[in-house]
Amino acid sequence: MSVLTHEEKINVTVGDQEYFKGIGRINYEGPETDNPLAFRWYNPEKVVAGKTMKDWLRFACAYWHSFNGNGADPFGLPTHHFAWEDKKDVLERAKAKADAAFEFITKLGIPFYCFHDVDVIDFTDDPAENEKRLAAIAEYLKEKQKASGVQLLWGTANLFSHPKYMNGAATNPDFLVVAHAAVQVKAALDATVALNGQNYVFWGGREGYMSLLNTNMKREKEHLAMFLRKAAEYGRSIGFKGKFFIEPKPCEPSKHQYDYDCETVIGFLRQYDLLDDFSLNIEVNHATLAGHSFTHELQVAADAGLLGSIDANRGDYQNGWDTDQFPNNINEITEAMLIIMEHGGFQGGGINFDAKRRRNSTDPEDLFYAHIGGMDVFARALIIADNILQHSEYKELRKKRYASFDSGAGADFEKGNLSLTDLRNYALSMGQPKPISGKQEYLENLINRFI
Ligand code: XLS
Ligand code: NI
Ligand code: NI
Secondary structure, eight states: OOTGGGGGGOOOOOOSSOSSTTOOOOOBOOTTOOOTTSBSSOOTTOEETTEEHHHHHOEEEEHIIIIIOOSOBTTBOOOOOOGGGGOOSHHHHHHHHHHHHHHHHHHHTOOEEEEEHHHHSOOOSOHHHHHHHHHHHHHHHHHHHHHHOOEEEEEEOOOSSSGGGTTOSTTOSSHHHHHHHHHHHHHHHHHHHHTTOSEEEEOOTTSEESOGGGOOHHHHHHHHHHHHHHHHHHHHHTTOOSEEEEOOOSOSSSSEESSOSHHHHHHHHHHTTOTTTEEEEEEHHHHHHTTSOHHHHHHHHHHTTOEEEEEEOBOOSSOOSOOOBOOOOHHHHHHHHHHHHHTTSOSSOOEEEOOOOOTTOOSHHHHHHHHHHHHHHHHHHHHHHHHHHHHSSHHHHHHHHTGGGSSHHHHHHHHTOOOHHHHHHHHHHHOSOOOOOOOHHHHHHHHHHHO
């Protein structure tokens, strides 16, 4: 199936210039299709467990990877070149990039997008000028949203790229840098509210340390908490109704980041009384870098009622860094969807593809294949997880494992009615416990049976 035969399906309104030429609207064609530019599983209006796929999954396109990431790595120059780069005027260039972004997002039928301030327009060293630039492009993005129906899932500020943040942003030992971080967060919140953004994200790549020898960790964490509190207060004061998400990551670029993993962030939010405003945005590759499975992180968040949103991607089994590959592992995503569905879906967030095509994926359609694959694997996992929940003993088996706490002495223990001596007497009266199988292989086979 070639790209060009699909061209007949083009039915997308774009500006004067079409950036992704020869690629039309990506449609659902079903599992049997051999068209690489079609969905085999993602059928937005299909109802699964009482909600449409679109509403369960709430896909978002990440501006930074798809429209800024140029394939450069620490060893090599850019390999991805964009048609809008040659525009000389900064606002014109940013508008052209927005045209291309919305063309892409619309062709794929992705309902949301996410951006950092610096993704949508080039920043300078002058903070006041940056405020103006962001406000100007936000005006334009507002029009693009209106024309396309695409919505902003979350906004954020890039507090890690500029050299001034080399020692941290909100946790910088120099108060002036902390204040400069506030300039950016304030403007990014203004833009998020202007664009009716549903959430706002903090990912603290530089909020951590490189060496403890020069770091007052306690003070830095207190500064981070104060900064987050002031950001939330400001957001509420300008009418922001959504959630603030913290995106945990253990390291990279800092040696150790304060938002290490979900448990760490939950403890931090509780300690500083930030749980009313803040929830979690969980990234697959960050979970694995923290030495956890993605499902572990989801479960920790869900159990705390903080399953806000996810950044979808995957790491590499051999490389120990944030490779941000597009998700494609059906087992991993099925197990994730089981947790997400059992907890009723995302609380305010969605599935943001914080993922990039590889440096050597240089054809424009590669960006489409990447997103189609990611969307299809989640859609398929949604269907499978629903089947497992509806038509298998998966839930029942786990429930049964804890049946001894559902009545009698076990229930009394859960209520706090048994002393340590009561427990001792119970044990002696009952004799040795019999082995009860955990049935792991049985359950693993069950998942594969439904896949
Ligand atoms: C980097 C993070 C980043 C956040 C947004 O590892 O994943 O992309 O999602 O700042
Ligand atoms: Ni991320
Ligand atoms: Ni990441």
